[in-house]
Amino acid sequence: MSEELQAKELLSGVRKSGRLEDVAKAGCPVHLAHPFETLDLAAYGAVLDDLAAAFPDLERRVTIEMAGRDGNGQLWVGQGGYWCGLFVAPFMDIPPTQRMAVMRFHDFFRVEDGAVVEMQSLWDLPELMLQAGVWPLSPSLGREFHVPGPATQDGLRVAGDGAAALKTVEDMLNGLGNDPAGTPRATMAQYWHEHMSWYGPSGIGTARGIDGFRKHHQAPFLGGMPDRFARMDEGHLFAEGNYVGFTGWPGMDVSLTGGSWLGLPGAGQKLEMRSLDFWRIEEGKIAENWVLVDLLHVYAQLGVDVLARMRELSV
Numbered sequence: 069m070s071e072e073l074q075a076k077e078l079l080s081g082v083r084k085s086g087r088l089e090d091v092a093k094a095g096c097p098v099h100l101a102h103p104f105e106t107l108d109l110a111a112y113g114a115v116l117d118d119l120a121a122a123f124p125d126l127e128r129r130v131t132i133e134m135a136g137r138d139g140n141g142q143l144w145v146g147q148g149g150y151w152c153g154l155f156v157a158p159f160m161d162i163p164p165t166q167r168m169a170v171m172r173f174h175d176f177f178r179v180e181d182g183a184v185v186e187m188q189s190l191w192d193l194p195e196l197m198l199q200a201g202v203w204p205l206s207p208s209l210g211r212e213f214h215v216p217g218p219a220t221q222d223g224l225r226v227a228g229d230g231a232a233a234l235k236t237v238e239d240m241l242n243g244l245g246n247d248p249a250g251t252p253r254a255t256m257a258q259y260w261h262e263h264m265s266w267y268g269p270s271g272i273g274t275a276r277g278i279d280g281f282r283k284h285h286q287a288p289f290l291g292g293m294p295d296r297f298a299r300m301d302e303g304h305l306f307a308e309g310n311y312v313g314f315t316g317w318p319g320m321d322v323s324l325t326g327g328s329w330l331g332l333p334g335a336g337q338k339l340e341m342r343s344l345d346f347w348r349i350e351e352g353k354i355a356e357n358w359v360l361v362d363l364l365h366v367y368a369q370l371g372v373d374v375l376a377r378m379r380e381l382s383v
Contacts, residue, residue, distance in 0.1 A: 072135035072308055073227075075145045075179045079133075082184075083147065086116055086128045086175070092184040099188045099317045101342075102365035103160075103375065112187075122164065123153030128173075131217030132346050132358070134226040134313055136306035144306050145177045146313035148346050148358055149217070151191075155199075160375060162196050163382045169199045170214060172269070174344035174360045176304070176315035188315045190344050190360040194270040197378055204377040205363070206331030210266075210273025210284040218348055218356060219265075223311075230307025233349040237305070237312040240354065256282070261355040271330065271363045292329030293322035293339075312347040319343050324370075330363070332370065339369050 069077075078091055088096065088109055098112040099105070107115070120126045130149040137143050155169035172192040177184045197203055198212060217223050240259035256278050266275040268285055275284040290296070303316030318340040325334045342362040347354050367374045 071143060072145075074182075075135045075143055075177075076133060078179060078182065078184070079145055079147070079177060082175075082177070083130050083133065084128055086151075087113060088184055088187065089113065092187075093180075096183075096185055096187065099186075101190045101193065101362045102368055119151065119159060122157045122159035123151070123155055123169075125153045127152050130224065132223035132226070132311065134230075134306075134308040134311045134346070136230055136308045136313070138304040138306045140304075142304060143179045144304055144313065144315065145179060146306075146315070146344075146346060147173075147175045147177075148223075149173060150215075155196075159196065160193065161379050161382070162193070163200050163202060165200055169196060171196050172215060172360060174315075174346070174358070176313065176344060178304075188317050188344065190269075190342065190362055192269050192360060194363060194374075198270055200382070202378050202381040204374050204381055205271050205367075208271055208273035209288065210268055210275045210280075212270060212273045215267040215274060215358065220348070220350075226309045226311050228309040230309055230312065232352070233310050233312050233347070234305070234307035236349050236352060236354065237307070237314075237347050259354055261350055261353040264354060265356045267356070267358045269360050269363055272361070288327055288329045291327030292324055292332070292334050294326065296320055296322040310349045312349070314343075314345045317342060330366075337370055339366060341366060 092109055096109060098107045100107055104115055128151055130147050132148040135145040150170045150172045152170040155164045156166060157164050172195055175189045178186040194205060243255060260278055266281045268274060272285055275281040299316055299319055303314055303319045305314045320341040322339050322341060324337045324339060327334060342365060344360050346358040348356040364374050
């Protein structure tokens with residue numbers, strides 16, 4: 069059995085429950101989205117208890133699971149999907165809808181000697197706010213809807229050498245990084261499928277096709293933060309089969325100096341950004357990209373308490 073499959077088997081129980089007690093090494097840190105931040109296993113378990121109290125029939129549905137070693141030889145398992153269930157009690161003061169609700173997650177687990185030794189996780193809390201009718205952020209440029217799993221329906225059957233997929237994503241990231249003004253459409257077409265889907269977090273939304281991606285995400289993002297610096301040396305890029313994952317805590321440093329990304333005026337604020345990503349490669353190009361960004365953490369660094377504003381809307 070390959071080490072990737074062994075790591076996935078280790079996390080088979082986590083796939084349904086999200087709980088780490090039986091598979092994690094003592095002292096394993098859990099880096100969770102703002103406002104939770106870094107937790108120990110007991111504190112993380114308490115957050116899951118709160119989520120289960122809000123969703124008594126809570127399900128954790130995984131649509132992508134992949135594993136591989138990063139450039140430093142560390143073994144990672146990435147799981148992406150959504151929490152769902154009947155939302156009957158408040159969670160983080162988000163008012164319940166008394167209907168089915170969903171919340172996307174990207175969870176990345178570092179495995180050593182048959183145990184989880186670190187977890188990095190983003191939850192799309194704004195997605196719950198949107199469903200509850202207490203949206204506290206500026207309108208999304210992209211489409212807000214329930215983000216699907218892979219179009220190929222193979223997200224739970226990922227296997228094989230990911231070298232070719234990894235090279236595609238690395239070439240794309242290098243090309244983007246070498247062009248501070250933003251990659252022109254002709255260059256984008258080298259790396260991205262013409263019918264690509266880019267699934268951003270709630271607050272940015274989904275974009276379709278290269279032109280949609282540039283209009284609804286890339287151009288505002290690069291215009292607002294032309295000096296962005298990806299911490300690729302500190303991040304963890306790994307691949308399996310046609311899938312590539314990236315995790316970093318944080319993964320990028322930026323200065324908000326121009327434009328109006330997220331409707332926020334740039335005044336030179338220095339920010340760090342957390343982003344956990346999955347890419348699916350088809351015919352040598354990126355066909356789908358699932359992206360979660362810790363937007364509440366971004367707003368907090370700008371002095372905006374998104375949860376407090378949400379509470380004002382829910383009164």
